[in-house]
Amino acid sequence: MNRVLADMKAFGTQYIRSRVGTFFALVFPILLILLFGAIFGSSGSSQVTLYVQDQDNQPASHAFTDALNKTNVLTIRAIPPSADFSQYIRDHSINVALQIPPGFQDALAKAENGTRATVNLTLAGDQTQSSYGIAVSAVDAVATAFNLQVAKAAPVVNILPTSVPGLRHLTYIDLFLPGIIGFTILSTPLFGMTAICAEYRSRRYFKLLATTKLSKAQWLAAKVVFHIVLLFVSVALMVLTGILVFGLKAVVTPMAILIIIAGTIEFTSLGMVLGIFVRDPETGAAIANAIGFPMMFLAGSFFPVDAMPSFLQAGARLLPLTYINEGLRATMTFGTDATAFIDLLVTLGFAVVFFVVAARGLSWKSR
Amino acid sequence: MSRLSGLKGLRARRPSNQSFSWGHRGRRDGGGDPTAEPVIDVRGLTKHYADIKAVDGISFEVEKGQMFSLLGPNGAGKTTTVEILEGLRDPTSGEARVLGVDVRKGYGKIRNRVGVLPQDFEPFDRLKPREAVAYWAHLFDRTLTKEEVAGLIRTVGLADRADTLAMNLSGGERRRLGIAMSLVGKPKLVFLDEPTTGLDPGARRELWGLIRQLKSEGTTILLTTHYLDEAEQLADDVAIMNHGKIVARGSPADLIAKHGQGHSIVLAGAGEDGLSAVRARGVVAELQGADVVVQVPLASDMRRMLEKLASIDTPLNEIYTRRASLEDVFLNLVGARMQEGVLAA
Numbered sequence: 184m185n186r187v188l189a190d191m192k193a194f195g196t197q198y199i200r201s202r203v204g205t206f207f208a209l210v211f212p213i214l215l216i217l218l219f220g221a222i223f224g225s226s227g228s229s230q231v232t233l234y235v236q237d238q239d240n241q242p243a244s245h246a247f248t249d250a251l252n253k254t255n256v257l258t259i260r261a262i263p264p265s266a267d268f269s270q271y272i273r274d275h276s277i278n279v280a281l282q283i284p285p286g287f288q289d290a291l292a293k294a295e296n297g298t299r300a301t302v303n304l305t306l307a308g309d310q311t312q313s314s315y316g317i318a319v320s321a322v323d324a325v326a327t328a329f330n331l332q333v334a335k336a337a338p339v340v341n342i343l344p345t346s347v348p349g350l351r352h353l354t355y356i357d358l359f360l361p362g363i364i365g366f367t368i369l370s371t372p373l374f375g376m377t378a379i380c381a382e383y384r385s386r387r388y389f390k391l392l393a394t395t396k397l398s399k400a401q402w403l404a405a406k407v408v409f410h411i412v413l414l415f416v417s418v419a420l421m422v423l424t425g426i427l428v429f430g431l432k433a434v435v436t437p438m439a440i441l442i443i444i445a446g447t448i449e450f451t452s453l454g455m456v457l458g459i460f461v462r463d464p465e466t467g468a469a470i471a472n473a474i475g476f477p478m479m480f481l482a483g484s485f486f487p488v489d490a491m492p493s494f495l496q497a498g499a500r501l502l503p504l505t506y507i508n509e510g511l512r513a514t515m516t517f518g519t520d521a522t523a524f525i526d527l528l529v530t531l532g533f534a535v536v537f538f539v540v541a542a543r544g545l546s547w548k549s550r
Numbered sequence: 551m552s553r554l555s556g557l558k559g560l561r562a563r564r565p566s567n568q569s570f571s572w573g574h575r576g577r578r579d580g581g582g583d584p585t586a587e588p589v590i591d592v593r594g595l596t597k598h599y600a601d602i603k604a605v606d607g608i609s610f611e612v613e614k615g616q617m618f619s620l621l622g623p624n625g626a627g628k629t630t631t632v633e634i635l636e637g638l639r640d641p642t643s644g645e646a647r648v649l650g651v652d653v654r655k656g657y658g659k660i661r662n663r664v665g666v667l668p669q670d671f672e673p674f675d676r677l678k679p680r681e682a683v684a685y686w687a688h689l690f691d692r693t694l695t696k697e698e699v700a701g702l703i704r705t706v707g708l709a710d711r712a713d714t715l716a717m718n719l720s721g722g723e724r725r726r727l728g729i730a731m732s733l734v735g736k737p738k739l740v741f742l743d744e745p746t747t748g749l750d751p752g753a754r755r756e757l758w759g760l761i762r763q764l765k766s767e768g769t770t771i772l773l774t775t776h777y778l779d780e781a782e783q784l785a786d787d788v789a790i791m792n793h794g795k796i797v798a799r800g801s802p803a804d805l806i807a808k809h810g811q812g813h814s815i816v817l818a819g820a821g822e823d824g825l826s827a828v829r830a831r832g833v834v835a836e837l838q839g840a841d842v843v844v845q846v847p848l849a850s851d852m853r854r855m856l857e858k859l860a861s862i863d864t865p866l867n868e869i870y871t872r873r874a875s876l877e878d879v880f881l882n883l884v885g886a887r888m889q890e891g892v893l894a895a
């Protein structure tokens with residue numbers, strides 16, 4: 184324990200003295216938030232108004248609408264059950280609208296008794312707009328939570344996206360900030376660790392460390408703990424910027440903190456796994472970029488995965504960062520911890536695997 | 551090959567024959583147990599790579615308190631040997647025991663009793679010596695007080711540089727920091743792999759002083775070097791290594807007596823003409839570079855030989871006499887010559 188703390192302290196001292204690392208870890212994400220926030224978040228309120236037509240009108244559908252209302256990002260308005268859904272949307276120039284069909288409660292009841300059942304919700308709106316993305320994420324998160332509670336994760340409640348073009352533009356800082364936190368959870372430890380592994384190998388620090396009692400797992404643990412502290416500082420700065428500059432509503436929940444911790448373990452370890460193959464700083468940067476950059480864009484850091492074409496969505500399911508982004512959005516923006524919990528578990532799974540592979544695979548000895 | 555049999559004779563004699571002792575041992579370890587296990591015990595050690603036998607069946611042991619030197623040109627296999635003994639590489643075959651444990655399995659038990667200065671040691675750039683020493687001690691489960699850290703830094707002569715970032719230290723100061731870091735665990739055994747390579751002569755001499763001091767405190771030291779003068783100056787016991795094999799073993803004085811050829815007369819710059827002129831007088835000589843060298847095995851023959859050579863009128867730079875050094879041993883055993891004080895294979 185003493186060794187891990189001493190190693191962490193020495194590492195942190197060097198890290199802070201190196202400035203470049205500190206800039207990318209702490210200042211760069213803030214710049215991203217300011218930049219993207221200024222571009223996309225300057226107009227409109229931070230809440231999306233979601234119109235809901237409840238054709239079932241039973242306790243279950245009321246509970247669902249209630250849950251939507253409890254997410255921080257949606258303001259719920261009702262569409263009369265008798266109205267023509269599409270016509271009503273056009274007449275009232277509505278951005279996004281949700282239709283809960285008759286039989287919603289029945290389907291849930293069947294699922295609860297173990298019978299297979301599904302019910303399709305229709306979500307109408309312009310899919311190119313960020314407000315639609317927010318609504319999709321929120322409804323999806325609530326639906327997932329319902330599926331979990333009622334049917335032990337069997338997909339009962341489905342969402343059918345439907346297009347209605349020509350809608351207004353809304354801010355998305357509450358949706359965007361968790362994505363930037365996800366981006367930082369990936370970039371700071373991943374790029375940092377591959378660079379460190381390359382440096383430690385080319386300057387023979389690994390060999391030097393191998394002459395001490397510090398084990399590889401302890402060395403890695405020290406790096407993980409350091410990065411967790413660094414990420415906490417970084418997230419605090421980001422959230423502060425979000426609140427002060429953009430009136431951020433998303434909150435850093437305990438679940439978010441758990442995801443940040445698990446995600447940092449995951450990407451610090453992944454950086455070291457890549458470090459196994461890295462011999463010099465140039466290849467280190469190249470490998471980290473090749474893996475990191477596509478992941479940032481495809482895993483929904485800058486826009487929700489639900490807003491992407493379906494073939495990309497399938498690919499995003501394979502990326503570890505997707506679960507961090509979605510988990511953070513679910514808990515920070517929509518307050519749906521049940522959904523976020525799944526993402527946390529997936530992230531923890533990746534984290535354990537990467538940590539073990541890193542601690543085993545990295546060799547301090549020479550051949 | 552006949553040299554190797556000479557070497558075997560040396561080895562075979564040592565464990566049983568206690569009269570074969572190094573000067574310091576009689577003094578310092580007089581009370582030590584003569585049957586105690588050697589600090590380092592290597593038998594038939596090999597390390598083969600795909601295309602080369604980096605270490606090719608070497609055997610030696612190092613007694614407590616000794617300064618043992620592996621001397622050889624670049625690529626001789628010194629670092630490979632040392633890293634096997636540090637538990638950093640696994641040998642291909644053979645046995646290597648350090649402080650009584652097998653280096654393949656037991657290193658966990660002795661880590662904090664072994665200090666290591668690796669070849670081409672580089673410190674952590676953004677730590678100051680004071681921080682680096684305190685940090686390194688923790689990695690050996692020792693917590694040094696401020697005074698202990700300062701004391702260690704003073705020992706290696708870095709007192710006024712203790713708060714300078716390592717990236718701003720000179721080459722010699724970095725090595726000193728490396729030695730300080732290798733000493734944090736109060737090791738019984740210290741490996742110094744080419745500690746003075748690349749340093750200027752002044753810095754080398756200062757480091758020699760530090761290494762001698764370390765030895766005087768009873769630390770067993772394994773030093774590798776490709777500087778003959780370094781081995782001659784520091785080591786009690788030298789193993790000359792070439793192409794993965796130990797080709798000679800003994801104290802510097804023993805080696806010189808055995809493999810050197812006593813004294814010699816050098817006609818510096820006499821060249822081919824000088825050689826024929828010397829030979830015309832019936833004197834055996836050889837050409838080393840542009841120098842004509844005449845071996846004089848018996849010191850009593852020196853005067854007569856000098857008189858004989860004085861009358862040669864070939865142009866030359868100077869005539870001087872030379873006592874045999876490890877350089878001659880090397881030349882004889884390995885065929886390696888010196889280039890600016892460094893062995894070249």
Ligand SMILES: Nc1ncnc2c1ncn2[C@@H]1O[C@H](COP(=O)(O)OP(=O)(O)O)[C@@H](O)[C@H]1O
Nearest residue numbers: 550599602604623624625626627628629630631
């Ligand atoms: N990991 C390795 N793979 C292949 N060859 C190696 C390796 N390490 C050392 N060698 C070779 O083994 C020989 C001895 O190297 P080394 O022990 O470093 O010599 P020295 O320290 O005496 O200069 C050299 O020819 C070197 O190229």
Ligand SMILES: [Mg+2]
Nearest residue numbers: 628629630669
């Ligand atoms: Mg070497």
